[in-house]
Amino acid sequence: MKFTINKEIFTKALLNTTKIIQPKSINAALVNIKMVLDANGLNLTGSNGGDISISQTIPLYSGDQEIIRDVRPGGVLVNAQILTNIARSIDGAELTFELMDDSLAKIANEKSVFKLNSIRVEEYPEIDFSKSGTRVEIPTKDFIDSVNEVSFAALTKESRPILTAVNFCGSNGCLTMTATDGARLAEKKLSVVLDQVFSINIPSKSLMECVKSITNEQKIVLYISEKKVIFELKDTLISSRLVAGEYPNTKNIIPKQFNYFLEVNANEFLTAMNRTSLLSVERENVVKVTMNSQRVEISSKSQQVGSAVESLNVFKFTGERLEISFNSELVSAAIKALKSEDVLISFIGEMKPFTVTNKNDSNIIQLITPVRTY
Amino acid sequence: MKFTINKEIFTKALLNTTKIIQPKSINAALVNIKMVLDANGLNLTGSNGGDISISQTIPLYSGDQEIIRDVRPGGVLVNAQILTNIARSIDGAELTFELMDDSLAKIANEKSVFKLNSIRVEEYPEIDFSKSGTRVEIPTKDFIDSVNEVSFAALTKESRPILTAVNFCGSNGCLTMTATDGARLAEKKLSVVLDQVFSINIPSKSLMECVKSITNEQKIVLYISEKKVIFELKDTLISSRLVAGEYPNTKNIIPKQFNYFLEVNANEFLTAMNRTSLLSVERENVVKVTMNSQRVEISSKSQQVGSAVESLNVFKFTGERLEISFNSELVSAAIKALKSEDVLISFIGEMKPFTVTNKNDSNIIQLITPVRTY
Numbered sequence: 001m002k003f004t005i006n007k008e009i010f011t012k013a014l015l016n017t018t019k020i021i022q023p024k025s026i027n028a029a030l031v032n033i034k035m036v037l038d039a040n041g042l043n044l045t046g047s048n049g050g051d052i053s054i055s056q057t058i059p060l061y062s063g064d065q066e067i068i069r070d071v072r073p074g075g076v077l078v079n080a081q082i083l084t085n086i087a088r089s090i091d092g093a094e095l096t097f098e099l100m101d102d103s104l105a106k107i108a109n110e111k112s113v114f115k116l117n118s119i120r121v122e123e124y125p126e127i128d129f130s131k132s133g134t135r136v137e138i139p140t141k142d143f144i145d146s147v148n149e150v151s152f153a154a155l156t157k158e159s160r161p162i163l164t165a166v167n168f169c170g171s172n173g174c175l176t177m178t179a180t181d182g183a184r185l186a187e188k189k190l191s192v193v194l195d196q197v198f199s200i201n202i203p204s205k206s207l208m209e210c211v212k213s214i215t216n217e218q219k220i221v222l223y224i225s226e227k228k229v230i231f232e233l234k235d236t237l238i239s240s241r242l243v244a245g246e247y248p249n250t251k252n253i254i255p256k257q258f259n260y261f262l263e264v265n266a267n268e269f270l271t272a273m274n275r276t277s278l279l280s281v282e283r284e285n286v287v288k289v290t291m292n293s294q295r296v297e298i299s300s301k302s303q304q305v306g307s308a309v310e311s312l313n314v315f316k317f318t319g320e321r322l323e324i325s326f327n328s329e330l331v332s333a334a335i336k337a338l339k340s341e342d343v344l345i346s347f348i349g350e351m352k353p354f355t356v357t358n359k360n361d362s363n364i365i366q367l368i369t370p371v372r373t374y
Numbered sequence: 375m376k377f378t379i380n381k382e383i384f385t386k387a388l389l390n391t392t393k394i395i396q397p398k399s400i401n402a403a404l405v406n407i408k409m410v411l412d413a414n415g416l417n418l419t420g421s422n423g424g425d426i427s428i429s430q431t432i433p434l435y436s437g438d439q440e441i442i443r444d445v446r447p448g449g450v451l452v453n454a455q456i457l458t459n460i461a462r463s464i465d466g467a468e469l470t471f472e473l474m475d476d477s478l479a480k481i482a483n484e485k486s487v488f489k490l491n492s493i494r495v496e497e498y499p500e501i502d503f504s505k506s507g508t509r510v511e512i513p514t515k516d517f518i519d520s521v522n523e524v525s526f527a528a529l530t531k532e533s534r535p536i537l538t539a540v541n542f543c544g545s546n547g548c549l550t551m552t553a554t555d556g557a558r559l560a561e562k563k564l565s566v567v568l569d570q571v572f573s574i575n576i577p578s579k580s581l582m583e584c585v586k587s588i589t590n591e592q593k594i595v596l597y598i599s600e601k602k603v604i605f606e607l608k609d610t611l612i613s614s615r616l617v618a619g620e621y622p623n624t625k626n627i628i629p630k631q632f633n634y635f636l637e638v639n640a641n642e643f644l645t646a647m648n649r650t651s652l653l654s655v656e657r658e659n660v661v662k663v664t665m666n667s668q669r670v671e672i673s674s675k676s677q678q679v680g681s682a683v684e685s686l687n688v689f690k691f692t693g694e695r696l697e698i699s700f701n702s703e704l705v706s707a708a709i710k711a712l713k714s715e716d717v718l719i720s721f722i723g724e725m726k727p728f729t730v731t732n733k734n735d736s737n738i739i740q741l742i743t744p745v746r747t748y
Contacts, residue, residue, distance in 0.1 A: 111684060113683045116680040275486060
């Protein structure tokens with residue numbers, strides 16, 4: 001196995017495929033990157049062992065540009081992190097990779113010679129990148145937006161594995177993505193062409209890694225089978241396990257009727273809330289909003305350090321006087337995910353979940369559970 | 375006590391005086407900032423309890439610009455971190471601070487009202503900022519350069535307290551600053567006006583904090599007494615404890631005669647060394663340099679991952695063939711501290727300390743102990 005490759009393209013592909021690799025793995029082969037060179041180009045495979053694997057092929061040519069030359073086919077495993085660090089730091093526009101024997105690979109240019117211990121390609125575990133099952137095509141812009149709008153709301157701890165996933169539910173030409181950690185919920189609806197009904201739970205982390213792998217593709221294609229989902233980009237396949245089990249029924253959680261409506265400028269509301277939460281020490285990040293049609297105040301109180309009151313300049317409030325307390329971090333994350341200049345916050349009452357939405361886009365809803373006002 | 379103050383100037387002074395304050399302190403009063411307002415302006419004092427204390431005075435006027443207005447003199451202690459966070463995040467160009475009673479302070483502008491629990495100013499420990507003892511004046515540029523050139527070489531662990539300090543030794547119109555952690559040593563000489571001989575040990579961290587406090591001053595004045603040193607800037611006084619005990623005698627450590635001389639381009643040498651050390655896994659960061667007049671190679675070897683060899687394009691070597699191994703991190707830090715395009719490395723032999731210097735500036739010397747070549 002031997003090849004001379006464009007350094008920049010090689011480094012980018014290495015970064016993309018090695019970003020998920022864990023420096024320590026139960027299966028020792030998985031600290032390596034798998035490289036297979038044939039007439040299609042150089043295929044790189046990296047895996048974190050259980051959740052996600054990425055396979056990217058660097059073609060020999062990109063249009064007229066020769067990317068890989070002096071090709072002698074073959075395959076090998078080498079330490080992913082060290083190879084990536086070498087590729088990104090080596091001087092010059094090209095580097096040459098050459099397998100010396102069954103256990104030694106050489107990476108070199110005019111000034112540098114690295115010899116890396118290597119492993120036979122057969123030692124790598126079989127990873128299923130087969131494009132089977134239900135096919136769903138999503139424009140990458142919609143996919144990126146959706147992941148950014150919902151995946152942060154999933155649980156980050158493993159205490160309830162099902163909640164670390166984002167539920168993808170497809171029916172009637174609509175894909176509904178839902179994430180919740182128990183205290184908040186984000187739901188996004190997307191129109192897509194569907195020929196089958198499905199409900200799968202994709203680890204939130206896998207979705208974020210997918211987003212990072214997108215370069216300039218127009219679309220991403222999902223192939224959903226029983227235990228895995230494949231994401232297909234131009235030169236990249238990402239395989240993620242699905243989280244088993246039934247996702248909690250969230251259909252009736254989002255209220256339809258509200259009694260109070262507060263429209264605010266996102267930026268003013270965020271900065272006022274952040275300042276107020278500086279004084280929220282004992283009950284971390286809990287702030288209180290007191291609203292009537294004349295005045296909206298955000299406040300917090302701490303026995304230990306003191307109190308803060310902020311009043312808003314720009315707002316529109318409809319309803320009776322209302323006082324409600326919540327974790328400002330949750331509301332802050334929800335508002336930021338909307339990426340909207342103005343947001344609408346709709347309440348039922350002081351102890352009922354409330355929604356944070358963008359007036360001009362009803363496809364995304366953020367729901368937050370308040371906390372008891374003291 | 376009451377005042378209305380320019381927010382930006384107040385925030386900068388708060389950041390300068392609170393940067394050393396520890397969030398937890400044995401003396402509970404020291405998590406606070408001390409503020410005293412009188413006809414001279416607003417004096418802020420922060421302290422980390424033992425090593426260093428900073429006192430800065432914001433004048434009422436800066437030239438024609440009114441900085442503080444509506445002044446009602448007084449003093450108070452408030453939580454340093456919270457006050458700083460409020461000042462930096464509050465909207466508008468000014469804020470008003472007002473002491474409500476013995477235990478409550480109000481910080482406000484049109485939109486925000488913060489009430490902070492406060493403590494009587496008398497609760498703050500006495501800190502000695504008296505300008506007594508030997509006076510030494512240093513241009514700030516020289517002071518900053520010197521601190522950057524030597525202080526990194528001090529010990530960071532507390533295992534030998536004396537080595538956490540930089541030794542300032544003054545005699546015959548020359549100030550010699552020395553720092554060593556046992557494996558490397560940095561020595562800088564500076565011509566200054568001196569009327570007394572002294573040798574003091576200033577904690578390396580205090581010096582770095584001093585450098586951060588410098589704004590646009592032309593000079594810094596040191597007042598050296600038995601147990602402390604005062605650094606005087608325009609509106610700021612910094613008091614640092616001295617480390618007791620005698621500094622190791624380093625006078626005869628720096629060799630005068632060398633047998634091998636290697637001149638290199640700093641940048642090429644650094645990048646080649648960094649790449650080589652990627653493969654230095656078992657003996658962390660150890661690399662070997664092999665030199666003769668035709669060729670200079672930097673190499674490393676690891677049983678576990680492999681080997682690396684880099685050759686230099688630009689160099690000048692004088693002497694017989696030499697092979698020497700060292701910790702590349704130490705040499706890297708030494709080269710960076712010199713801030714020179716080319717550096718001269720002078721060797722006696724493979725197991726003797728070697729120097730890294732700037733050919734055009736003999737006032738700064740970096741000395742490094744090699745390790746055994748394997």
